[in-house]
Amino acid sequence: MPKVKIKVQLKTEEINDSYETAGIINRKTSTITYFEKNNTKVVFNYKNNTLTRSNNELNMEYTFDIENTTYGLIKVKELKQKLEIPIKTNKLSINDKNIKVEYIIENEKYMYYLEVKEN
Numbered sequence: 001m002p003k004v005k006i007k008v009q010l011k012t013e014e015i016n017d018s019y020e021t022a023g024i025i026n027r028k029t030s031t032i033t034y035f036e037k038n039n040t041k042v043v044f045n046y047k048n049n050t051l052t053r054s055n056n057e058l059n060m061e062y063t064f065d066i067e068n069t070t071y072g073l074i075k076v077k078e079l080k081q082k083l084e085i086p087i088k089t090n091k092l093s094i095n096d097k098n099i100k101v102e103y104i105i106e107n108e109k110y111m112y113y114l115e116v117k118e119n
Helices: none
Strands: 003-011 016-026 031-035 041-045 050-054 058-063 070-076 081-094 098-105 108-117
Touching: 003 031, 016 108
Parallel strands: none
Antiparallel strands: 003 016, 003 108, 016 031, 031 041, 041 050, 050 058, 058 070, 070 081, 081 098, 098 108
């Protein structure tokens, strides 16, 4: 599995976070995996357009579909509770080097962008 350098951006009205990190592309499972600065494991699945984030406190899974409202699932481990939230995907663009998703959760706009950098 090739290790690659990636650039990740997350933007909202209040957040503009951007950083570079190492990631692993797994062609068999159609995923790219990396760790955020706070040691949160992130997996984006190209086949089903699912973004999964997990750490000691929570597991989060968002599925993006431009045609339908989907429901994200957030599991808070300490409280042993699950929260289901509607996701409206406005833009979904995926190719070998980039992932760009623009979506709305509870009237807040998000833009998630992942770019695979050349080694």
